[in-house]
Amino acid sequence: MSTASSTLGSSGAATSRRAFHLRMILIVGIVAALEFYGRFVADATLFSPPSKIVQSFFTDIMGDARIVRALWICIVEIAVAYVLSIVFGVTTGLLVGATPFTRRAFFPVVIALYVIPQVSFLPLTILLFGLGPAAKIAFGFSHAIFPIIINVVSGMRTVRELHLNAARSMGASRLDTIRHVVLPHMVPSLFTGLRLGMTLNLLGVILAELYVSNSGVGFFTRLFAEDFNPGPLFALIGSLAIIAIAFNEIVRIAERRLTPGAHRKTIIKTAGKEKQ
């Protein structure tokens, strides 16, 4: 074990610091290249250098109450769609995964729905839910719910026979077993579902926003694009990217904090007596 880790790098901290430096060099390099391209090569009606985009973020985006409001609506849409998909996804997952029988009966339906490319239903969703936030929430929800259901079900399925037997040998009731064995076992898998769910939720909401919108982010991106005004266009898209990253971070932090037994840092390698 010690030989394996020493070939990877002298110490964990030093390695991660070097990786951080390399990452920064890459990012600065890309920004510099874009800056050069935007200033000296590109057509100013199609592309803006990063410096101008940042400037435009503070003037055109943050300075326009309608756009700030549109971004805020987008955040609310993402949050509402996500909460709904967690509530319904986890409940459905628990019901489908409850017994091998229910899993056999319903799981193929879930899988079939999951693999359908939902973009083809986007026009239908707009027809059903209108041009406002409802359609975006519905589209985010329908994207996010499936990975959540699937991972809850597979998390329940992979409970180890050994743990179930142990619980039974201690006289655990069915409810005890679910509460203390099945559910905690499922948590890492649940979070895999929640992470995938967030990715697809963002995709769904933003896709619906860009497809059609009367006052949301989609409306303004179209406006700027049609005006050949790349500065605020990229600034708006960048804002969406920042929102997406922020939501993903929230899920990642929740996963780190809430997974039972996740803070396992100090692994004891040798136990005096047995390794001599």
Add this chain to the structure above:
Amino acid sequence: MSATSPNDIAISIRNITQRFGEEGAPDSVLALDDVSLDIRKGEFVCLLGPSGCGKSTILNIVGGLFRPTSGTTLVEGRSVEGTPHTDQIAFVFQESTLFPWYTVIENFRIAMKFRGMAASEWDDRAMKALKAVGMASFARHYPDQLSVGMRQRVNMARGICVETPILLMDEPFAALDEQTRMVLGEDLSQLLAATGKTIVFVTHSLAEAVFLSDRIAVMTARPGKIKTIIDVNEAHPRSPDFMLEPRFSELRNQCYALLRDEIRATMAAQRDPAGVEA
């Protein structure tokens, strides 16, 4: 075995037969065929046999994890009908049965909660058992933070803390390296001497069986029967010196000779499953 009164018997297994799947069905397996065995109080009995001979099945039936196809089992005079007698019996499986999502101390608490023991007792009993195996300072660690040997100490302590008269151990040391096995074997022998528990122990290891047992029940290949019972007359706690005695090797060789044919039969069955089942 002959001169014991019924009161000295901790576990009485009578004519147990276990078939998995419907009789006559192509995937039906006769795991145990008419097994009878009496285990005295305070005795350490090993079930030794080739893979798949039904050793663990016997343990699971005694522990009430499932009901046999036919036959009865009495634990301290009470019949086991497929429900665990958790006040009399504790199981110790491989170390990986510790719940990885709970810390060491939480693993103890949950084991006692499942048994319906009063919450006020949990921590005292847990710490006492952890001290007995020298793991008291690791109560707040997660199992994954411990080495395999440490985990099995904790796992054994989890079985001990409920202070049942009977301990059923299903290949508890199978995942450990040989030195760790030996050390934990010594610990177990000391525990037996100190507490007078009745222990039924399933193992593949000849040396482990001879070192730990008062009696070794050598089983046949599937369908499992008890082929012979070998007495090991050596008081507990046993010291590692016992392993150096000529008697130890003799017993070990005796077990091996008994098992060799059974192991060959098992291997033949694995090569040609249809031929043996027919």
